[in-house]
Ligand code: C2E
Ligand code: MG
Ligand code: MG
């Protein structure tokens with residue numbers, strides 16, 4: 341009985357795994373087609389100054405509009421692209437496109453345009469020896485100044501050390517800023533802040549979510565702004581969804597925040613509010 345049962349269990353799992361592998365292969369193949377036929381597009385989410393909401397920077401986020409399946413989240417397809425290697429080509433397209441867009445904003449909007457643009461880079465891109473050169477060429481081709489660009493990486497991607505850390509040094513030498521994304525949720529090590537060049541700490545949404553609850557919930561958000569200030573880093577609070585969270589973050593000393601409360605990711609965020617916030621008509 342035991343043998344038969346475990347045999348059946350094995351077969352059942354094997355089918356399940358086959359299905360998963362099949363889905364992964366299918367999605368992987370569709371990514372190739374999507375890249376060739378222009379199904380990806382970029383959106384930009386504001387990173388704003390507290391409390392007035394002037395747009396200081398934007399984060400570039402990729403979107404996939406699948407012709408049959410509709411919207412597919414980057415949470416679902418970035419890991420597949422990472423595993424099948426297509427992230428190199430997709431990531432290069434994202435980087436070039438974002439640099440060109442930022443460059444156009446400066447040409448069209450001048451100082452109403454955001455100061456910085458962030459682009460996410462995945463572990464495999466960072467580990468590649470040619471990544472810093474790719475960034476340099478995207479900057480050169482678009483005419484964007486290196487000091488305008490921020491590359492967002494996760495702690496986990498640089499945790500292992502090795503080539504990813506070399507890449508960060510090369511990027512930093514170019515003048516590009518480095519942001520640690522989702523800070524506090526990965527292979528967190530405060531020691532990382534001393535060994536890799538970091539300019540920006542993006543405090544993860546999970547620490548913002550609980551900030552207005554009674555009790556000990558603001559402890560981590562409080563500690564992280566102190567770490568950032570103490571090390572001379574810029575802190576950005578991620579995933580701010582309410583006015584209460586924004587007020588509490590400001591009270592704790594956060595100067596920058598990102599989240600649906602301030603702006604969703606859009607193809608063309610409304611930067612005119614930067615001009616308006618300088619001279620508030622309501623105040624006249
Ligand atoms: P991330 O880099 O931490 O990006 C922030 C994510 O949080 C985005 O989801 C954004 O839409 C979402 N978000 C922003 N504000 C709020 C909020 O107030 N509430 C909630 N619930 N969510 C908020 P998105 O665009 O789905 O991206 C998810 C993840 O996918 C990103 O996390 C990043 O890890 C990855 N990703 C997205 N675009 C790219 C890309 O161009 N390249 C790479 N390598 N990864 C990307
Ligand atoms: Mg990010
Ligand atoms: Mg993030």
Ligand code: MG
Nearest residue numbers: 522544545578
């Ligand atoms: Mg996050």
